[in-house]
Amino acid sequence: MFILREIVMVAMASIRANALRSGLTTLGIVIGTAAVITMVALGEGAQRQVQEQIENMGTNILTVRPGQGFFRGVASGSRRLEEDDALALRDQIGHVYEIAPEIESRYQVTYARSNSSNSIVGTWPSFFSLYNHELEHGRFFDEGEVQGRRRVAVLGSNVPDDLETPGGLLVGRTIQIRGIPFEVIGVLREKGGAMWMQPDDQIFIPLSTAMYRVMGGRDRLRSIYVAAPSPDELDPAWAEIDRVIRREHRILPTEEADFSIQQSSDILETFNETTQTFSLLLAGIAGVSLLVGGIGIMNIMLVSVTERTREIGVRKALGATRKTILFQFLVEALVLCVLGGILGVAGGFGAAELITRLYGSSTAVAAEAVAVALGFSAAIGLFFGIWPARRASILDPIDALRYE
């Protein structure tokens, strides 16, 4: 169609002729689109970060936690997780799965003149292989040291910094945890953390030592980790764990459990749930600003139609049909909105980049988000452009020509 080219050219010429006005009008669309993109970038970035953390921490790991065992509103059963549960798991399903219990508390740690407060984790040697920890210096503790309640410690990669001493020099030295002397036998390689666990900042000691020497006979575990051979085998693992612990706790399969089994993707789900409300709010704001932008477009298109009444008359006198005129103004609104959309996407990218630089939160913009934003601004152009365009198209040629 040769007319189509003319239509687009006229639309562009009209926008250029009123550059300032067009620019100010599209601002609403620009801001709206930028808001959408920034919002998506932040949400997507955070989600991706959580995803990465989960992958870093292992996607094949199930976490058993105490609690959630309520019967008729009253806490029932033991509602605790003990070493016996971990031992039962190891006895019954340990040949397929790797098991590591964990007890945790924060204590003062001192070495020479330095002191810091660190999370102290009591666990089994299996913990290190379960989480694929590697050593920078020294060695892990072993089964014998757990049996013997030995005071040995493996430090997370950031702990030497806390104690202001290079990791290599700390191995073989004695540090004080809650005033109790421990020999440092190893320093872990950097692992990276997740929101919910920071192994690099932790100190790992044998479970028995932690329970009886440090925490004063405390026997409630924080959690038991179970690693399946592969992420595909989480479901059978879940069933096995449930069976074993129910038997330990004497809970019938029909009753509610007093423990919970989570997998790492549950964390992502929880995270998504919380961010969703926030996202909806932001989407609402972005939507309103796009709506306001659209009304601005409609307003300026009505002005444009009125201003150009004579031109419409001339074009009609020369053979332009209603449809041609309708398209003419629709394309103009569309071009304005899509231009605004493009600028908005660029602005959104800029804002996301700025946020990353300033606050370090990671951002990511999906290609679909860009497509949706542009599509949406085009839709706004069509929606708010159609009425002014229709008004232009139904003008009577002679009335339009007479218009002063």
Added chain:
Amino acid sequence: MRNRGRRGQNGSNSETNGVVIHTEDLRKYYILGAETVRAVRGVDLEVKRGEFVAIMGPSGSGKSTFMNLIGCLDTPTRGDYWLNGRKVSELSDDQLARVRNRDIGFVFQTFNLLPRATALHNVELPLIYAGVSSRERRKRAEEKLTLVGLADRMDHRPPELSGGQRQRVAIARALVNDPALLLADEPTGNLDSRTTMEIVEMLATLNQAGQTIVLVTHESDIAAWASRQIHLNDGLVERDFENEGKVN
């Protein structure tokens, strides 16, 4: 498609016997509140191919209203109108746009050019709406601009042209689709006497080449160039006669 536009000039359908305009009891009333203005009150008229008709009459006698009706810019309140044997008064909106585009060339007193477009683009407009390719469009627009003597002003915009030049652009635009009928409502109303003569001579030349023209004018020395004069008064034809003392 393109050939349809040329049909008018080279002779209309056989059944019309060379009649370009045929009106029967054509009327246009304007209703303004309680009052009805009867601008055209029943005009029966026939204009044959090749005629050069001058419409005259006092101000407010309905000349422009009548021109707008036969130019398909306006629709009659009553009566019928055939253009080249085709009953125009019952056509749809889109069909009327097509008739305006292909069969009629309209020249206005106030030129009605697009101020931001070049002379060439202004002349190309009817061809754009006729769906002519850009190369062909350019060729034909240049041809008509050369015909009206503006070969060296094609890339000028209307504000950069004199009144006479603007009207010549408008004439080139009206002619570009080779319409069966060229209508001009006081085309020299905004021009000085020397430019007026240029335009009138141009119209006369076009008529000699076979172009059917209907022209509205107040001035009898312009009407003198026409082959026929129609005097309107109060919305009715008062006198209609062949022009004996025709110039040329």
